[in-house]
Amino acid sequence: MSEYVTLVSSDNYKFVVLKEVALISSVLRNTQGFEEGKTGKINLEMDGDILECIVEYLYYHYKYKDQAELGNIPEFNIPTHLALELLVKADFLDI
Amino acid sequence: MSRNRKSSGVRGPNSALTEFLKNEGITEGFRRRREAQASESPHPQQERSTEPENEDISEDPEETVSPAGARIRRGVATESDQEEEAIRAAGRAKRRDDSDFDPEFSDDDLDANGIKKFGEEDNCVTCGKVFNLTVYSRYLRDQRGYVCETCNETIKAKERNAKRNQMSSRKKRKKIALALLDKQVVRIPKLQDICIKKITLNIDDVEALGDIGQVNMNKISKILSKNRSLNNSTVSLFLNPNLKSLEFWDCSNVDSDSLNRIASYCPNLESLTLFMCGQLHNDNLKYYTTNLKSLSELSLNGPFLISDTVWQEYFEQSGSQLTKFEVRNTHRFQNDSLISLLENSGRNLTSLRLSRLDGLDSKDVYDLIPHYLEPSKLEQLEISYPFQEDLVTDDLLINILAITGETITHLNLDGCSNLTDQFITDGLAKFCPNLTHLSMKNLDQITNEAFARALEEYSAVNSGGLISVDLTKCTGLGDEAIYSLLKHSGHTVVEFSINSLSLLSKDFLLQLFTEDHHPYKKGLKEKLEKLESNGTNENNEENDNNETPSYYPKLSFPFLTTADFGFVRSVDDEILELVGESCPKLSILEVYGNNRCTFRANFRKDLMVIGRQGDEV
Numbered sequence: 001m002s003e004y005v006t007l008v009s010s011d012n013y014k015f016v017v018l019k020e021v022a023l024i025s026s027v028l029r030n031t032q033g034f035e036e037g038k039t040g041k042i043n044l045e046m047d048g049d050i051l052e053c054i055v056e057y058l059y060y061h062y063k064y065k066d067q068a069e070l071g072n073i074p075e076f077n078i079p080t081h082l083a084l085e086l087l088v089k090a091d092f093l094d095i
Numbered sequence: 096m097s098r099n100r101k102s103s104g105v106r107g108p109n110s111a112l113t114e115f116l117k118n119e120g121i122t123e124g125f126r127r128r129r130e131a132q133a134s135e136s137p138h139p140q141q142e143r144s145t146e147p148e149n150e151d152i153s154e155d156p157e158e159t160v161s162p163a164g165a166r167i168r169r170g171v172a173t174e175s176d177q178e179e180e181a182i183r184a185a186g187r188a189k190r191r192d193d194s195d196f197d198p199e200f201s202d203d204d205l206d207a208n209g210i211k212k213f214g215e216e217d218n219c220v221t222c223g224k225v226f227n228l229t230v231y232s233r234y235l236r237d238q239r240g241y242v243c244e245t246c247n248e249t250i251k252a253k254e255r256n257a258k259r260n261q262m263s264s265r266k267k268r269k270k271i272a273l274a275l276l277d278k279q280v281v282r283i284p285k286l287q288d289i290c291i292k293k294i295t296l297n298i299d300d301v302e303a304l305g306d307i308g309q310v311n312m313n314k315i316s317k318i319l320s321k322n323r324s325l326n327n328s329t330v331s332l333f334l335n336p337n338l339k340s341l342e343f344w345d346c347s348n349v350d351s352d353s354l355n356r357i358a359s360y361c362p363n364l365e366s367l368t369l370f371m372c373g374q375l376h377n378d379n380l381k382y383y384t385t386n387l388k389s390l391s392e393l394s395l396n397g398p399f400l401i402s403d404t405v406w407q408e409y410f411e412q413s414g415s416q417l418t419k420f421e422v423r424n425t426h427r428f429q430n431d432s433l434i435s436l437l438e439n440s441g442r443n444l445t446s447l448r449l450s451r452l453d454g455l456d457s458k459d460v461y462d463l464i465p466h467y468l469e470p471s472k473l474e475q476l477e478i479s480y481p482f483q484e485d486l487v488t489d490d491l492l493i494n495i496l497a498i499t500g501e502t503i504t505h506l507n508l509d510g511c512s513n514l515t516d517q518f519i520t521d522g523l524a525k526f527c528p529n530l531t532h533l534s535m536k537n538l539d540q541i542t543n544e545a546f547a548r549a550l551e552e553y554s555a556v557n558s559g560g561l562i563s564v565d566l567t568k569c570t571g572l573g574d575e576a577i578y579s580l581l582k583h584s585g586h587t588v589v590e591f592s593i594n595s596l597s598l599l600s601k602d603f604l605l606q607l608f609t610e611d612h613h614p615y616k617k618g619l620k621e622k623l624e625k626l627e628s629n630g631t632n633e634n635n636e637e638n639d640n641n642e643t644p645s646y647y648p649k650l651s652f653p654f655l656t657t658a659d660f661g662f663v664r665s666v667d668d669e670i671l672e673l674v675g676e677s678c679p680k681l682s683i684l685e686v687y688g689n690n691r692c693t694f695r696a697n698f699r700k701d702l703m704v705i706g707r708q709g710d711e712v
Contacts, residue, residue: 057286068282076289080297084305087290091308095286 006041007055013048015055021062025093046089053078053086057095211241219243221250272710275703278683291315298324304332313342320345320370327353331360340366340392347371354379358386366392366419373397377405384412394421394448401425403454406432414439421448421477429454434463441467446475448507453482461486464495471499477507484513493522500526509536509565516545524549528557531587534565543598547575550583560587566596567659573598578607578647585650592659594685601665606647608673620646649677657683661706667691675699 005022007015023029028042036042044051057076064073078086109117211217217228220240226232232241233250242250274280284292291311294301295318304312316333319325326348333341338361346354346369354375357367364387369375375398383390390413395401406428410417417440422428433455455461461481476499481487492514496503506527508514519541523530535541561584566572577593593599609616623646655678660666666689674684675698686692687706694709 054286057289061283065283073283076284076286078289078293080293083290083293083297084301084307087287087294087311088305088307090286090290091311093286 002040004040005036007051008041008043009048009051010043010045011048013051015051017055017058018062021058024058024061025095027093046085050082050085050089053082054089054093054095057090061095217241219246221246275705275710278703278705280703287311287314291318295319295322295324298329298332301332316342317344323348325349331356334360336361336363338364340364340368342368343372344368344370346375347373350374351376351379355382358383362386363389365389368394369398370394370396373399376400377402380405380409384409389416391416392419392446393417394419395425396421396423397425398422399425399427402427403429403432407435410435410439415443416440418443418472419446419475420444421446421450422452423448423450424452426453428452430457430460433460437463437467442470443472444468445472446505447473448475448477450477450479450509456482456486458486458488462491462494464491465498468495469498471502473499474502475505476503477505477509478511479507480510484511486513487511488513489515489517489522492518493526496522496526500528502529503527504529505532506530507532507534508538509534511535512537512539514538515540516542516549519546519549524553525556529559530557531559531561532563533561534563535569536565536567537569539568539570541569542571543573543576546572547579550576550579554583557583560584562587563590564588565590565592567592567594570595570597572596574600574603574645574647578603578650581607581650581652585652587654588652589654590657591655593663594659595662597662597664599663599665601667601670602644603647604663604665604670605673607650608670608677609649611649616646616649619644652678653680655681657681659685660689661685661687662689664689664691668693668696671696671704672698675702 003019004016005019005028007017007022007028009015022042023032031037031042046054057078060076067073211228213228213230213232215228216225217232218224218240219226219242220235220238221242222245224243226243228241232243233247234241291314294304295315298319304315307315312333316325319329320343323345325343325345327350330343330349330353333343334357341357341361341364343349349372351374354369354372355378357364358379367383367387367390372395375395377400380398380401410432414436417436420436420440428449433449449455461478464478476495478487487508492508492511500522506523514535523533561580564580564584566577566580572593573596577596577599581588606616606619611617623644658674658678658681660674666686668691671684671686671692674681681702683703683705685705689706690708692704692707694707696704696707698704
């Protein structure tokens with residue numbers, strides 16, 4: 001099994017992401033039982049810039065999840081104009 | 096860093112003379128050193144005369160410049176160690192005598208005989224290099240000597256680092272403690288929460304929230320309420336024609352017109368909750384009456400502009416469809432309003448909550464409540480904090496429960512401090528088979544024995560068990576009462592508060608959470624059995640002398656999630672540990688005011704203990 005998955009946005013931007021990182025989202029985790037699990041490619045209904053933010057967040061989560069208790073992790077910044085749309089997608093991905 | 100400036104930044108006004116003297120290096124410390132020098136001068140001479148063969152301290156330039164401590168380090172130490180020791184001891188004694196002086200100016204630099212004047216050369220105590228001694232040279236107390244400028248810089252850098260570390264760790268602790276007060280743990284924020292934060296920060300620029308899901312919508316609404324930024328423009332973001340239920344928890348900045356918009360934009364509302372709705376006007380309620388045709392659940396907190404007559408009109412027109420009604424904190428909801436409510440919707444009500452209504456001041460009106468509730472569908476009843484405590488009596492509650500007891504699941508009687516044992520024995524324990532949530536804060540007239548007995552009998556009536564029990568400040572209750580309550584409901588209880596029940600003993604709590612096969616409890620049981628058998632045969636003299644301890648078998652609390660043990664002084668680290676062990680689901684435990692609960696207590700990591708003195712903010 002490959003240790004990377006490819007997230008594809010609706011406007012065809014591709015993000016190659018560590019599987020472990022992508023699976024932080026329970027929705028992406030659940031896709032692995034289906035076709036996406038075999039092809040290693042997940043098509044997502046969102047624009048490239050949104051998906052980029054989401055991938056950034058996933059890596060942020062991955063990097064700092066063990067240090068959260070210690071308190072001093074940097075804030076995750078998102079562009080203001082994307083906040084609403086990002087909220088919808090984050091709600092969808094359950095992250 | 097100048098030594099006389101480092102203590103604090105606060106200084107009184109200075110005269111020109113003081114400023115001049117300071118610039119010249121003539122300070123309080125300087126004066127005192129001079130005096131001390133004068134008074135000390137016979138002392139070293141004496142010593143020199145007793146041991147003349149010793150190296151001449153005052154003549155050797157190498158030796159005079161360095162204080163005693165530095166001399167040893169440089170390896171010049173000879174057989175004069177003993178003598179040095181004596182000198183140092185004398186120095187120490189002298190310092191002790193001077194202890195009433197400001198320690199900033201203590202005569203540390205006098206403990207060797209040689210005193211360097213500012214401007215002379217000295218050896219740095221850390222690097223050993225020769226440097227020019229100035230007023231600003233730093234004296235290291237623990238090394239007994241001055242340091243040169245370069246060494247001082249490195250020391251200062253170190254100190255700055257230490258300070259920064261200290262600040263950051265303090266900040267961190269503060270963050271954790273703050274989160275603790277909000278009953279949260281510090282963890283990575285969800286992306287949704289980050290977005291919501293961003294949105295609420297820029298809420299004024301948002302034109303429409305779009306399809307973000309009702310859960311997120313409610314989240315944003317709650318955060319805006321908490322930030323007090325729910326206002327005329329933000330309210331409209333939440334209104335859409337399909338809404339069936341709407342909750343605004345802080346409407347204080349929402350004006351009358353915007354409150355009207357709720358009814359015009361969301362005509363299908365079935366449930367409406369408006370808290371802190373001080374701007375809700377008579378006309379608004381009238382408008383709701385005509386426009387919200389299907390509204391059946393109404394909760395208002397603080398609608399003090401709505402007058403008695405308008406309440407009555409509202410109930411007459413739409414009272415028949417009301418099933419849940421809640422009103423808090425208004426003095427304008429008066430006797431006639433309540434009668435009108437009962438007449439028009441009494442028999443349909445499934446939930447009735449009346450709290451802090453100071454306009455309701457007639458006992459007769461309160462006594463009417465049971466008559467209108469028949470046949471009862473009432474599931475939730477709250478009558479809390481009445482205007483005067485004698486408005487809500489035992490008889491009233493017994494009458495209400497006799498009618499509604501079958502159906503009632505939630506009962507809240509906070510602050511009805513006129514209620515006594517009779518209410519428990521003849522009301523609660525007899526008529527409430529389906530009760531799951533009970534809150535009775537401040538019922539201080541209820542006694543331990545009566546409550547214990549009533550709850551024993553209650554098991555026959557209510558075979559289920561209570562889910563949420565709040566006994567805050569029922570100060571009459573003690574070990575037996577709580578034990579019989581938990582014996583009945585321990586296996587179901589999820590939320591539990593025994594805040595301020597100061598009669599609870601440590602022994603009881605220990606036994607409650609300790610396994611029955613624990614040697615301590617076995618011993619106690621045997622002892623008690625022995626006492627009992629003795630007691631039946633012989634006279635009870637012994638028992639009277641030393642109080643008989645009671646035996647309580649352990650109970651289990653499989654679902655207990657949040658508990659408040661605040662101001663139960665007998666709760667300490669030991670109890671905390673036992674509670675943590677025996678309540679597997681417990682996640683929040685409050686122990687405010689229990690000063691025997693310290694940071695030393697051991698418990699599960701996922702259990703949050705709030706209110707210990709050690710948690711600093």
